[in-house]
Amino acid sequence: MSLPKTHPKTMRAGISVGARDRLIGVASPIMLLVLWEIMVRTAILDARFFPAPSTIFETLVALVKDGSLWSHTWASLQRLLWGFLLGGVPALVLGISMGLNRTLRAMVEPLVAATYPIPKSAIFPLILLIFGLGESSKIVMVAIGVFYPVLINSATGVLEINKIYLDVGRNFGASRGQVFRTIAFPGAVPHIMSGVKLGIGMGLILIAIAEMIGAETGLGYMIWNSWEILSVETMYVGLIVIALLGFLFTMVLNEVERAIIPWKKFR
Amino acid sequence: MEPSLIAPEAPAKIRLRNLTKSFPTSNGVVTALDNVSLDIPTGCFFTIVGPSGCGKTTLLRILAGLESATSGTVEVSAPPPGRPGNSMVFQGDSLFPWMTVFQNAAYGLTLRKRPKAEIAEVVGHYLNRTGMTRFANAYPHQLSGGMRQRVSIARAFANDPDILLMDEPFSALDEQNKVMLQEELLRIWEETRKTVLFITHSVDEAVTLGDRIMIMTAHPGRAKQIVDVPFERPRAVLELRSRPAYGELVYSIWGQLRDEVQRARALDEGAAA
Numbered sequence: 001m002s003l004p005k006t007h008p009k010t011m012r013a014g015i016s017v018g019a020r021d022r023l024i025g026v027a028s029p030i031m032l033l034v035l036w037e038i039m040v041r042t043a044i045l046d047a048r049f050f051p052a053p054s055t056i057f058e059t060l061v062a063l064v065k066d067g068s069l070w071s072h073t074w075a076s077l078q079r080l081l082w083g084f085l086l087g088g089v090p091a092l093v094l095g096i097s098m099g100l101n102r103t104l105r106a107m108v109e110p111l112v113a114a115t116y117p118i119p120k121s122a123i124f125p126l127i128l129l130i131f132g133l134g135e136s137s138k139i140v141m142v143a144i145g146v147f148y149p150v151l152i153n154s155a156t157g158v159l160e161i162n163k164i165y166l167d168v169g170r171n172f173g174a175s176r177g178q179v180f181r182t183i184a185f186p187g188a189v190p191h192i193m194s195g196v197k198l199g200i201g202m203g204l205i206l207i208a209i210a211e212m213i214g215a216e217t218g219l220g221y222m223i224w225n226s227w228e229i230l231s232v233e234t235m236y237v238g239l240i241v242i243a244l245l246g247f248l249f250t251m252v253l254n255e256v257e258r259a260i261i262p263w264k265k266f267r
Numbered sequence: 268m269e270p271s272l273i274a275p276e277a278p279a280k281i282r283l284r285n286l287t288k289s290f291p292t293s294n295g296v297v298t299a300l301d302n303v304s305l306d307i308p309t310g311c312f313f314t315i316v317g318p319s320g321c322g323k324t325t326l327l328r329i330l331a332g333l334e335s336a337t338s339g340t341v342e343v344s345a346p347p348p349g350r351p352g353n354s355m356v357f358q359g360d361s362l363f364p365w366m367t368v369f370q371n372a373a374y375g376l377t378l379r380k381r382p383k384a385e386i387a388e389v390v391g392h393y394l395n396r397t398g399m400t401r402f403a404n405a406y407p408h409q410l411s412g413g414m415r416q417r418v419s420i421a422r423a424f425a426n427d428p429d430i431l432l433m434d435e436p437f438s439a440l441d442e443q444n445k446v447m448l449q450e451e452l453l454r455i456w457e458e459t460r461k462t463v464l465f466i467t468h469s470v471d472e473a474v475t476l477g478d479r480i481m482i483m484t485a486h487p488g489r490a491k492q493i494v495d496v497p498f499e500r501p502r503a504v505l506e507l508r509s510r511p512a513y514g515e516l517v518y519s520i521w522g523q524l525r526d527e528v529q530r531a532r533a534l535d536e537g538a539a540a
Contacts, residue, residue: 164357164360164361165363167357168357170332171353171354172426173378174378182374182377182378183363186363186365187363187365261365262406263407
């Protein structure tokens with residue numbers, strides 16, 4: 001069975017609209033960087049606050065060479081990973097159970113509604129008090145950030161599952177665990193993936209904040225420290241690496257989504 | 268009139284007594300099923316026909332264990348050990364979108380943790396019988412409505428239940444597909460002769476498939492009459508439909524249903540006025 005091919009919209013010059021969009025997507029950041037460089041060199045922009053892209057790049061190369069950039073990035077990545085597991089796994093289990101169980105939902109929902117709006121950064125002093133200045137306070141911060149979006153999206157995901165699938169499970173005699181594994185989890189996966197993406201974004205924000213206080217390593221520390229020693233170029237390198245991490249996570253998760261949701265059509 | 272509804276001869280697989288289901292709505296209490304008593308003999312292909320709102324789906328869902336009756340009793344003779352009591356073929360899309368055709372059809376056996384080889388053999392057999400072997404690794408969204416309902420039927424048969432419950436499984440299909448699936452269903456059923464309770468709003472379908480038909484009335488849902496279908500098996504759907512006796516039976520059942528529909532409409536209009 002083959003579908004008739006749609007004709008891609010073409011420009012007068014013969015480039016498809018999609019290719020043109022991609023070209024613009026690459027060209028516009030480059031244009032911005034070039035403009036930035038020129039404005040710094042002509043002293044329109046103050047190089048103390050906005051160092052030229054070429055200087056930032058030099059700093060980046062230097063930091064890669066002496067290994068410090070990697071060690072800071074690795075420290076942050078480890079905290080993100082453990083925080084993600086610590087917050088995400090319980091959120092997933094609790095969220096799906098909430099979706100399946102009315103009583104549990106009635107119990108937990110008001111607690112979530114009451115605690116969710118508290119800015120996570122405002123809890124950090126309390127977390128420091130409880131967990132101290134070590135690794136655990138940072139990991140807990142990430143965990144809290146990941147917990148809510150994953151919990152809320154997992155519960156929503158289960159509630160949005162067509163009731164007929166649960167009827168099939170019951171009629172075919174599925175146990176509680178089997179309903180969880182064969183219906184609730186796979187049915188909620190598309191929502192869960194959105195929750196995971198939001199959670200990772202939140203985790204990145206919180207790890208940067210947490211590392212600014214009472215840490216000796218990590219990208220957040222690197223940014224904060226470069227402010228203290230007035231190394232603005234290093235600060236920009238930190239910002240760029242965080243932005244890149246966020247971008248990479250999204251890319252990887254999109255691929256994961258494609259792999260584990262083969263029944264969904266993607267654009 | 269009640270005794271006439273209960274067939275005394277064959278051993279009953281399913282025995283319903285004074286089954287009633289009512290539930291509250293904003294317009295007061297609605298009685299979906301009113302005092303239905305019924306015996307379904309072992310190995311019988313039993314069809315229930317009636318207008319929408321006559322509670323036939325409610326009756327099936329009670330038997331499937333998905334709803335409970337307000338009053339009355341349901342007795343189902345225990346299945347042989349190791350065999351599930353009943354499996355339902357649902358109306359509309361009930362295949363899991365996240366499972367392949369094979370995984371869907373294997374659902375019941377997988378839940379019961381049957382050996383892989385047995386699952387492959389049984390599911391393979393029913394996918395073959397429904398003509399779905401080629402699509403074993405496809406996902407439901409890649410299939411047409413008729414193909415999805417074939418897999419649904421394969422899933423129920425592969426589970427090897429004592430009783431098959433079918434809730435208007437072909438109602439969403441076009442006429443050509445419907446006839447083909449009815450023939451396939453009859454062919455598969457001939458292999459095992461399981462007890463079937465098949466619900467439909469189509470008189471043609473009820474007569475084509477059934478050994479015995481219960482006509483139901485709506486508002487409230489009541490058993491009106493039981494009709495035996497005299498045609499021999501195996502049946503060929505189109506050939507059967509060309510017989511004068513088939514036409515007469517369909518016509519007489521229609522007559523009963525028409526009275527009911529008119530009575531219900533008069534009641535509705537009376538209530539609205």
